Amino acid sequence: MSRISSSGDHTVHEYINRNVETDNMHPAILRSEIEARPMRPRSFVPNSLPLKNTATPRGYTPSPINGEISNSKYPASKIEVIKNWSVSTYKCTKQLINEKLGKSSKTVDIELETEIEQLRETQKKYGNILKLAKNMAAQFQCFIQTQQSLGEAFAELSQKSPELQQEFIQNSETQKSLSKNGESLLNSLNFFVSSVNTLCNKTIEDTLITIKQYECSRIEYDAYRSDLEMLAQMPRNESNIDRVDDAQQNYQHHKEEFEKLRSDVIVKLKFLDENRVKVMHKQLLMFHNATIAYFSNNHQALESSLKQFNIKPKSPTTPSLAASWLEK
């Protein structure tokens, strides 16, 4: 399943004395530094442990009283919740710092990490496609509106200019027809934008939330594992036998939590990938077909317009034909 990375020799205090600033650093930043992973954009909140009203961390399914297994039969008071949250946060931060210093081992699933990294990359790339398609739809909408206005302006002039009537009517009908056919392409563009938006910002995002929870649970699991390992190395006596039992319980609980989330992530990634390929296949095909339909319809409309006006269509043999007409 996963492998444990190496540990170092320094103490936490040594590290804190040397690097006071890192106390306030986000765990994700520390982690990203450890793994030399490329940074994600700032607007994105990664595997964090932020406060929600000084209570439970967001996007994280807590153990009974947030981290520590409680023996109390009574519901935990607010102060106890804060205390336990603080202990858990301290342990996680310590674990991250130790990982950074190479003093503590780290559970790593290379295959899964690679898949997660690929997913983040895919979201970024699809986000770029989405942005461009949105721009394109907006620009095309303005363009067909101008075509419509120009068509109307030409029509008005055709009525007032008998000497240029045919030329104005011809251009008016062309622009109006292009504008009308453009609406179908615009609908397709908007449908593409809407579908890619759902895929990118809802479907992929949902899996990324589970991934964030999985990443939090990995840190917690490693923190309680380190705790247990440390206690296990100490000589067993009456004073620490209870602490070892507690640590064993906490470790077991966080291990189950971590494995559950790991399996959730694997399942979600599989389904997401199938869904993504299906959605994108359909959307890319639709996008291409809509483009072809737009040019085919316009080509047909223009050809019939040429017949109507008895104009012999010039064969567009070279792509720069329009430019060559300029010189005539």
Next chain:
Amino acid sequence: MSRISSSGDHTVHEYINRNVETDNMHPAILRSEIEARPMRPRSFVPNSLPLKNTATPRGYTPSPINGEISNSKYPASKIEVIKNWSVSTYKCTKQLINEKLGKSSKTVDIELETEIEQLRETQKKYGNILKLAKNMAAQFQCFIQTQQSLGEAFAELSQKSPELQQEFIQNSETQKSLSKNGESLLNSLNFFVSSVNTLCNKTIEDTLITIKQYECSRIEYDAYRSDLEMLAQMPRNESNIDRVDDAQQNYQHHKEEFEKLRSDVIVKLKFLDENRVKVMHKQLLMFHNATIAYFSNNHQALESSLKQFNIKPKSPTTPSLAASWLEK
């Protein structure tokens, strides 16, 4: 050639006492009120007599010392120029006010006035076409730039997504080809914009400047004609015999000036009309041909792209085909 309209009974002083504000009114505004002609936009300077450094009116070929025929053999001093300009301006303003009050006759050439009105209307309408074509060119430029970027983004994804490689390549090549062909249409649009701009803001504008000069000379001519008529009605005696002679000279001079400008306007209008029809015929044909070439080239490019990818092209029988694909 032209006919003289009726005159009224009020004096200038009566009018000035009642309508102090009109003293500062632009002659063109007064004139346009007289004729109940639709007002032109404010940015346009009509048949005016504006000052240029307190010297000669702009766009107006003056008589030797601006209005009055000078008997002096020496070059007129600055004060004399100002004095003569003031006399001329006073006479013209008085003439305009009298025309407004129906007290003075007005030389009107209905046919020419109609042609001038039509030219102003044409300039306005072509200005609208120009504005729309400019917008269209700008929007289309943005659109093809986005197509190019989208083509590149699709190409990048095609390399990183083996499962959707064909779909991405297909769309990438389509967008890149459309963007490339779009440049020809953009060139044609820009050429259309440039030609209509020259026609609208240079060729037509040049004739309109002559028309403004003609309209100024018409007011001056009528002012000196009214002067002469007034003097002719007075009993002839020694004290006014010189004044009648001067008035006769001034009248003759302004009559010649007016007739010269009138004939200039007629000639310019004729040539302008021929030129306008020729330019617009060529431009409208080029615009239409460029549009056809764009859609034909794209149609061909898309068809060959379909062959390359062994896709059977769907026949676009209905204009709303692209929309119908959305439901599939």
